Amino acid sequence: MDQTSRIARRAGRPVAGTAIPEEVLLEAALRAFATYGYEGVSVRTLSRELGVSHNLINQRFGSKQGLWRAAVDHGFGDLVRHMEAVFDPTLSDPLDQLALVIGAFVRFSAEHPHLLGLMDIEGRIDSDRLAYIYDNYIAPALVSVGRLVDHLTAQGRIRPIPLRTLHFLIAHGAAAPFTLIPLAKRLDRANPLARKNIERHANLICEIIISGLRL
Template sequence: MADAAAIRRRGRPRAGEELDATRLLLAALDAFAEKGYDGMSVRELARRIGVSHALLTARFGSKEGLWFAAMEHALTKTEHVWREATNSPDLDDLEALRQGVVRQVMFAATHPQVQRIMNHEGATDSPRVHFIVDRFINPLRPLVEQLLDRLIASGRIRPLPYATLHYLVVGGGGALFASPVEARLLGAPDTPDENTIRRHAESVADVIINGLRT
């Protein structure tokens, strides 16, 4: 598997051709979310954002290298969210769990492409799904499980399989934003504002936390 950070450092734009890395990676997320990994070519993506195919190849090495870099760009943010919540000395354990859920759902609102991409990738055994699990999910899992273990040991919540919590939060909480057409047909606003997003995130967190309480 290529190392995404190393790939991002490789190559330089040709004279007169600038590369806005953030814009490019967000465009890559949009493209992979729309067409899936197999349906999107680097050449088509280069046309979409107005840079040369050679530039993308020089910078990221391959389509898979670009996929790794785009996902790492997005998911690094949610990694920080959970580390802040679980390591905060100012938060009670149950409130730390609640805040982690709220922030995860709010992340899903700003990066709905991630869930759409994982809907493609989660059903297929590939280096890409292993990259997500090994790079982001598994390193955070012990922190969340320690939090859950303390809450279970103190009798405050009932036991819950980690995978169940993961999909309730990531899949269930983020589905409203990852499926905008269906959400609109169910009465959700086309472009929810920050207050609407926060209310949804807090409702999801409250349902999960109240369901876990003993």
Template structure:
């Protein structure tokens, strides 16, 4: 019987989700191979060790996210508020489609100082922070939005605020809201954030 052909994209999406849900230690490469119905050798030949697979999966997922955010800011034009709104909405749409992106940050941030978290932070988290909050710094300088550390906004947007909506959309139902339109909920949340930022 010929081995089952699975694309690198499918393999890396599945690996990212496994690492995100179970953590690095809990994610078994053999279990992943069984789930995808491929041989252990196939995964080794394509990506090498478990550590190399983790890095490949992270690069695959987060490069796509960075590309989406860059496109959103470019398409929004020159108005900083429009750029901020567009990048927040695209962030939510992208993480909703791939919830493992936020989940893997949460997994690794529980072990700050580790090499995997440092890789995530310096290669993706910090650049995404800079890209997304550049318009906010401009608006602060112009006195349009309230002063304060922009990192506060970054943490709300990417983790337990809007990030939670993207990585755990099933939370709506558990809180009593059934059949929620995800795009409408995202737009409402983003507008609430933007309204709260405006200088009084």
């Protein structure tokens, strides 16, 4: 069994000949791309293991690149919508709002670890695929966070911090145990994806980052 086959089976293989919901197909594709990279994924094998025809994927998405973009839109679109809904207008302290955003991102990353997995692969090469993710999802998602950080800095509430530094601390630091599970378990045998461990980790990350920024 090749690499794409294993990913498809873990995502859940429907009975052959039945219609597969597009969400299931895109989730399986996203996990495969996040694990083995664009070049390492076989659309033909993915189609076979999901019980759909290769022509069906071509008809829906046009090409492997079209499938990749649709999978990215599916995964990162959910992230952007989730984070947009996090901002709470009833919070009077913007520092509390920042803590809320950090915690929400960490918890979402635990539920969707393949997003960071994909970025760990695509972020290494300056490509059209990286530009697509950054321009359509990362940059727009950071606008509100950047404004919040700038406001807190201008008020003298937090020490100045480049948005790039904050982004990597949270997205590629705090969320890493959910993607690098074998390494995480070598450091601590407790399952990083257990609900209580996710909550403990998210709360600790918020406390450390906010305490480190606060003046």
